Amino acid sequence: xxxxxxxxxxxxxxxxxxxxxxxxxxxxxxxxxxxxxxxxxxxxxxxxxxxxxxxxxxxxxxxxxxxxxxxxxxxxxxxxxxxxxxxxxxxxxxxxxxxxxxxxxxxxxxxxxxxxxxxxxxxxxxxxxxxxxxxxxxxxxxxxxxxxxxxxxxxxxxxxxxxxxxxxxxxxxxxxxxxxxxxxxxxxxxxxxxxxxxxxxxxxxxxxxxxxxxxxxxxxxxxxxxxxxxxxxxxxxxxxxxxxxxxxxxxxxxxxxxxxxxxxxxxxxxxxxxxxxxxxxxxxxxxxxxxxxxxxxxx
Amino acid sequence: xxxxxxxxxxxxxxxxxxxxxxxxxxxxxxxxxxxxxxxxxxxxxxxxxxxxxxxxxxxxxxxxxxxxxxxxxxxxxxxxxxxxxxxxxxxxxxxxxxxxxxxxxxxxxxxxxxxxxxxxxxxxxxxxxxxxxxxxxxxxxxxxxxxxxxxxxxxxxxxxxxxxxxxxxxxxxxxxxxxxxxxxxxxxxxxxxxxxxxxxxxxxxxxxxxxxxxxxxxxxxxxxxxxxxxxxxxxxxxxxxxxxxxxxxxxxxxxxxxxxxxxxxxxxxxxxxxxxxxxxxxxxxxxxxxxxxxxxxxxxxxxxxxxxxxxxxxxxxxxxxxxxxxxxxxxxxxxxxxxxxxxxxxxxxxxxxxxxxxxxxxxxxxxxxxxxxxxxxxxxxxxxxxxxxxxxxxxxxxxxxxxxxxxxxxxxxxxxxxxxxxxxxxxxxxxxxxxxxxxxxxxxxxxxxxxxxxxxxxxxxxxxxxxxxxxxxxxxxxxxxxxxxxxxxxxxxxxxxxxxxxxx
Numbered sequence: 171x172x173x174x175x176x177x178x179x180x181x182x183x184x185x186x187x188x189x190x191x192x193x194x195x196x197x198x199x200x201x202x203x204x205x206x207x208x209x210x211x212x213x214x215x216x217x218x219x220x221x222x223x224x225x226x227x228x229x230x231x232x233x234x235x236x237x238x239x240x241x242x243x244x245x246x247x248x249x250x251x252x253x254x255x256x257x258x259x260x261x262x263x264x265x266x267x268x269x270x271x272x273x274x275x276x277x278x279x280x281x282x283x284x285x286x287x288x289x290x291x292x293x294x295x296x297x298x299x300x301x302x303x304x305x306x307x308x309x310x311x312x313x314x315x316x317x318x319x320x321x322x323x324x325x326x327x328x329x330x331x332x333x334x335x336x337x338x339x340x341x342x343x344x345x346x347x348x349x350x351x352x353x354x355x356x357x358x359x360x361x362x363x364x365x366x367x368x369x370x371x372x373x374x375x376x377x378x379x380x381x382x383x384x385x386x387x388x389x390x391x392x393x394x395x396x397x398x399x400x401x402x403x404x405x406x407x408x409x410x411x412x413x414x415x416x417x418x419x420x421x422x423x424x425x426x427x428x429x430x431x432x433x434x435x436x437x438x439x440x441x442x443x444x445x446x447x448x449x450x451x452x453x454x455x456x457x458x459x460x461x462x463x464x465x466x467x468x469x
Numbered sequence: 470x471x472x473x474x475x476x477x478x479x480x481x482x483x484x485x486x487x488x489x490x491x492x493x494x495x496x497x498x499x500x501x502x503x504x505x506x507x508x509x510x511x512x513x514x515x516x517x518x519x520x521x522x523x524x525x526x527x528x529x530x531x532x533x534x535x536x537x538x539x540x541x542x543x544x545x546x547x548x549x550x551x552x553x554x555x556x557x558x559x560x561x562x563x564x565x566x567x568x569x570x571x572x573x574x575x576x577x578x579x580x581x582x583x584x585x586x587x588x589x590x591x592x593x594x595x596x597x598x599x600x601x602x603x604x605x606x607x608x609x610x611x612x613x614x615x616x617x618x619x620x621x622x623x624x625x626x627x628x629x630x631x632x633x634x635x636x637x638x639x640x641x642x643x644x645x646x647x648x649x650x651x652x653x654x655x656x657x658x659x660x661x662x663x664x665x666x667x668x669x670x671x672x673x674x675x676x677x678x679x680x681x682x683x684x685x686x687x688x689x690x691x692x693x694x695x696x697x698x699x700x701x702x703x704x705x706x707x708x709x710x711x712x713x714x715x716x717x718x719x720x721x722x723x724x725x726x727x728x729x730x731x732x733x734x735x736x737x738x739x740x741x742x743x744x745x746x747x748x749x750x751x752x753x754x755x756x757x758x759x760x761x762x763x764x765x766x767x768x769x770x771x772x773x774x775x776x777x778x779x780x781x782x783x784x785x786x787x788x789x790x791x792x793x794x795x796x797x798x799x800x801x802x803x804x805x806x807x808x809x810x811x812x813x814x815x816x817x818x819x820x821x822x823x824x825x826x827x828x829x830x831x832x833x834x835x836x837x838x839x840x841x842x843x844x845x846x847x848x849x850x851x852x853x854x855x856x857x858x859x860x861x862x863x864x865x866x867x868x869x870x871x872x873x874x875x876x877x878x879x880x881x882x883x884x885x886x887x888x889x890x891x892x893x894x895x896x897x898x899x900x901x902x903x904x905x906x907x908x909x910x911x912x913x914x915x916x917x918x919x920x921x922x923x924x925x926x927x928x929x930x931x932x933x934x935x936x937x938x939x940x941x942x943x944x945x946x947x948x949x950x951x952x953x954x955x956x957x958x959x960x961x962x963x964x965x966x967x968x969x970x971x972x973x
Contacts, residue, residue, distance in 0.1 A: 213659070213935075213937070214640065214641065214659055215661035215665075216641070233948065233961075234948075294807070298804065298807045299804045299807065324804065325807075326806070326807065327803065327804045327806045327807050329951045412806070412807075413750045413752055413806070414752050414947060416749070416805075416806040416947075416950060417948050417952060418948065419951065429752075429940065430940065432637065433630055433633070433936060433939075433940050434936055434937045434939075434940035434941070436937060436940075
């Protein structure tokens with residue numbers, strides 16, 4: 171056993187408050203929510219009769235929740251792919267040491283500094299389709315004036331593609347951030363590696379494919395984690411931009427959770443949605459945490 | 470007037486005989502006194518109580534009277550009284566009783582302080598006419614209870630959703646406001662009234678409210694045989710608004726049946742006008758329109774029965790209502806989920822849209838937009854039916870300033886309070902004795918309907934069912950608007966009723 175030096179005492183003292191706070195306010199409340207999700211609390215007056223997993227059973231039979239889950243999967247997949255692709259392309263282009271790089275970097279990064287609420291309102295206007303009788307608006311009217319009328323769609327008012335409209339807004343906001351991550355990664359790759367490859371006669375494409383992309387893997391992983399948990403928890407963008415949408419085509423679990431808990435007083439149902447969300451995020455993040463702690467331990 | 474003259478005469482006589490009269494005959498009974506030029510408190514005390522040092526009794530007891538009856542003056546400064554003020558001169562026994570307890574070092578005794586402390590009023594009225602109306606009621610309250618500090622605890626957000634989230638947390642946490650806004654009707658069930666609220670039957674009795682509210686409203690307000698809130702206003706859910714110029718240009722009159730609605734809509738469509746405009750972005754608007762369609766298809770009695778279990782949701786009438794609603798939706802702007810009700814209303818103002826169905830707050834909204842080319846009519850089938858919603862104030866258990874809250878509820882129910890609030894808010898009084906001259910043309914017509922129509926409760930605005938049922942109902946209608954699947958929607962509505970514990 172190590173000796174209890176003064177330094178160790180101080181560090182333990184300094185850490186204790188935050189450990190206690192996190193234990194109560196994070197893990198304590200996670201536990202509380204999990205407990206509530208197993209009860210019968212279905213009105214303002216708490217009712218802590220345990221009913222086992224019945225809330226979850228009912229939840230997965232709920233049509234709105236099924237649509238929400240589908241929306242989340244579609245949203246997360248499309249959002250991740252488009253952010254990663256656009257971010258990587260922008261980063262590679264900027265990495266050519268072009269003129270005015272700083273300016274472009276700021277322009278692409280800028281949307282991230284805006285709140286999702288603002289983004290939502292702006293894109294609600296841009297993607298407002300208008301109608302035949304009342305005339306097109308936003309991007310649809312741009313298509314009209316460019317003679318590209320066949321591209322017009324109902325955007326988020328079309329039940330089939332509603333959630334994709336939300337993906338567009340979210341991608342606009344977050345792809346600049348992905349670009350910044352990738353740019354940092356690209357700058358971290360020593361020039362010697364590329365030089366060596368060129369000397370060996372590799373084409374630029376081969377360099378990208380076999381040297382740069384593999385070296386960017388850790389960056390991609392962090393980007394997936396960060397973007398993934400944003401997309402699973404997305405709420406503010408949906409509230410500001412579309413609401414639950416026509417036939418819940420833009421609804422997400424977080425919105426449903428708020429609606430059912432604070433409007434419908436289905437507290438137990440709300441708690442089960444929260445736990446389902448937690449599990450989904452955990453599936454994404456826990457392997458990453460395990461992986462990164464292991465790598466750290468090896469170092 | 471007579472009293473005044475005789476008082477002046479007495480005063481005049483006293484002046485004349487003052488030198489000879491050793492002392493004025495002391496007053497046997499307490500009496501009112503109107504201040505004359507040249508009066509001061511000690512002089513009046515000397516004259517009526519035989520001792521100038523008795524003036525604190527006049528001041529304290531006059532202030533006390535002022536609390537109940539504001540025709541009595543409120544004396545703030547003992548050295549400053551004005552001619553024409555009405556004072557109360559106590560009888561000698563009253564004066565002695567007061568002076569025996571009076572302590573010169575406690576000047577607050579002179580002010581006979583009424584209720585003190587705070588009054589925390591929770592509501593979702595943060596802007597526009599409703600905030601102005603609330604301020605008017607605060608003004609009346611402040612006049613009556615000047616020492617109470619009013620804390621306006623509003624939380625912004627349509628139909629009170631954000632406010633209610635905050636309120637529920639405070640109620641469960643044992644930190645209620647003194648009084649809070651509540652949609653009259655079954656929304657009260659949401660708050661488990663036996664647990665969290667205080668019944669206010671005694672206020673109905675002391676203020677005679679049962680005599681001034683319509684019987685339909687009273688039965689709506691009663692839950693478990695008690696009243697749980699005092700309503701301040703009434704809104705009507707079933708109003709069909711139309712652009713007058715558009716209707717005139719096409720030779721149309723507002724439709725009274727669903728068949729007529731179809732014909733009117735076809736004519737408008739042929740004229741290149743969006744026949745029916747609506748916005749469904751916030752999720753509740755379609756449910757709002759559908760409740761009016763339900764009432765219009767089923768009639769008042771059967772509609773009411775839906776919420777008590779007397780009419781089954783499997784009734785063919787409900788099927789018909791869904792079909793009617795579907796027909797109306799086919800004439801609606803396809804981008805309705807991009808609009809809120811008011812942004813959709815812009816089309817009606819612009820004349821590119823023909824009709825919309827929305828509650829009568831639309832009237833105030835049109836006015837605020839400077840638009841007066843609108844007409845109104847009951848939506849198809851609802852002539853003689855008033856689908857009502859009402860805002861009331863409730864009294865939570867363990868309100869920190871219960872007495873102040875009770876006084877607030879009295880102001881809410883009073884004629885004075887309702888006449889001040891409603892013209893600003895753009896709603897009509899829950900009382901039937903308000904003066905119509907204070908209201909605009911639309912509201913006057915609504916007042917007439919209110920006094921003679923069959924009153925049925927609105928669902929989406931919390932009068933007909935508890936909130937958990939309302940949200941389930943709303944979700945079913947949201948799905949129906951997209952799918953148009955009548956059978957699935959009817960099954961969903963039935964299921965919602967079963968989940969609410971009303972249907973089997």
